[in-house]
Amino acid sequence: MMTPAIKAEQLSVSYGGRRVLDQVSFAIPPGSFVAVLGGNGAGKTSLFRAIMGLSTPERGSVLVEGQPVGRGRMPVGYMPQMRRMVAGQISGWHMVAAALQGRAWGLPWCSAHARAEVDAALDAVDARELAARPVMSLSGGERQRLLLAQAMLDHPRILLLDEPLASLDPARMRETTRRIYDLARQRGLTVLFSTHDINPLMGFMDSVLYLAHGKALLGSVDDVMTTPALSALYGAPVEVVRANGRLFVVADGGGDTLHCCDCAEHTR
Numbered sequence: 001m002m003t004p005a006i007k008a009e010q011l012s013v014s015y016g017g018r019r020v021l022d023q024v025s026f027a028i029p030p031g032s033f034v035a036v037l038g039g040n041g042a043g044k045t046s047l048f049r050a051i052m053g054l055s056t057p058e059r060g061s062v063l064v065e066g067q068p069v070g071r072g073r074m075p076v077g078y079m080p081q082m083r084r085m086v087a088g089q090i091s092g093w094h095m096v097a098a099a100l101q102g103r104a105w106g107l108p109w110c111s112a113h114a115r116a117e118v119d120a121a122l123d124a125v126d127a128r129e130l131a132a133r134p135v136m137s138l139s140g141g142e143r144q145r146l147l148l149a150q151a152m153l154d155h156p157r158i159l160l161l162d163e164p165l166a167s168l169d170p171a172r173m174r175e176t177t178r179r180i181y182d183l184a185r186q187r188g189l190t191v192l193f194s195t196h197d198i199n200p201l202m203g204f205m206d207s208v209l210y211l212a213h214g215k216a217l218l219g220s221v222d223d224v225m226t227t228p229a230l231s232a233l234y235g236a237p238v239e240v241v242r243a244n245g246r247l248f249v250v251a252d253g254g255g256d257t258l259h260c261c262d263c264a265e266h267t268r
Contacts, residue, residue: 003066005030005158005190006051008216010060015046022214023060028192028207030065030157033184034218035201036194038211044194045081047211048160051192052076064158077156079147081163092138092146093131096121099150121149124183140167144176152183158190165195173200198225199246225249 004027013021020043028034036044049055050062053070062069064076090098097110097118110118122128127145130138135146144164151159161180165173177193181204184191193201198208198221208224210217212233217224224230225247230238241248 002029004028004063005032005065006192007063007066008047008050008060009063011047011050011057011062012059013043013046013050013055013057015043015055019058019214020046021050021211021216024211024214024216025060026209026216026218028190028209028218030190031188032206033181033191033204034193034207034209035198035205036192036209036211037196037198039196042211043214044211045162048078048162048192048194051160052078075157077151077153077159079151079159079161079164081166089134089136091131092127092133092135092142093118093122095135095146096131096149096153100153117153118149121152124152125149125179141172141176144168145179148180156189158192159184160192160194162194163196164193165197165200170200173197177201177204202245202247221247 007027009025011021011024012019018041020041024047036047038044046055050057051064051069052074064074097114100110100114100117119128119131122131125145125148127142127149130142130146135143138146148161148164151161159180164180165176168176177200180191180193183189192209193205195201198205202221205221207219208217208221210224210230210233212230213235215233217229217233219229225240227238227240230240230249236251239250241250
């Protein structure tokens, strides 16, 4: 059988003194495009950190292409959540180059080979025109493209994208998703795409990895995004509503708001 790109076995991870993943197990086939869903604090970023070997599980393990994390060079590119702008006066090119081969932030000296690597990463995400512009002059979507270019350095086979649609308007969300999908298909990449809203990914994702209350459910959209499946995962009544081709997840009876899929609260 084909070795999974990522495999979690009885994985338990805590953050801030709270267990966010509790004996989670799943296997993601290579070349999959996976939406990682869940509310704030559900463990999406903690899962990514465990995959990259940046946090030590309390229990269980994560295998990347059959190997324990932290053993040799990882074939993983990571796009973090975009927070406050750092060194906005530098150019887009130098923003990408600062992440080359995991270097610390700063303006690195780049060989001809390294410069070619940066240019190739910019070309991969159609961002060459952003190279000469100061980062502070770029829109949120343009900065997201530079973060994606950073993730493409060193030729990863797996991409972990942490909220790449944050702060984008609906049209840009769909455009960004398509760009990432096309790139993944061209290069045979495995993508884990963390998001609060599943709708921009409809038609692109192969499966959904839904995190809630320390548990995980992996499967197709039709298998995971159902009222029975999510109610069982949350251990409480949850309703999945389909309207005008979109998915909404709502808590029944005025309970917790669920932060994914255009979430809302309602009462009966």
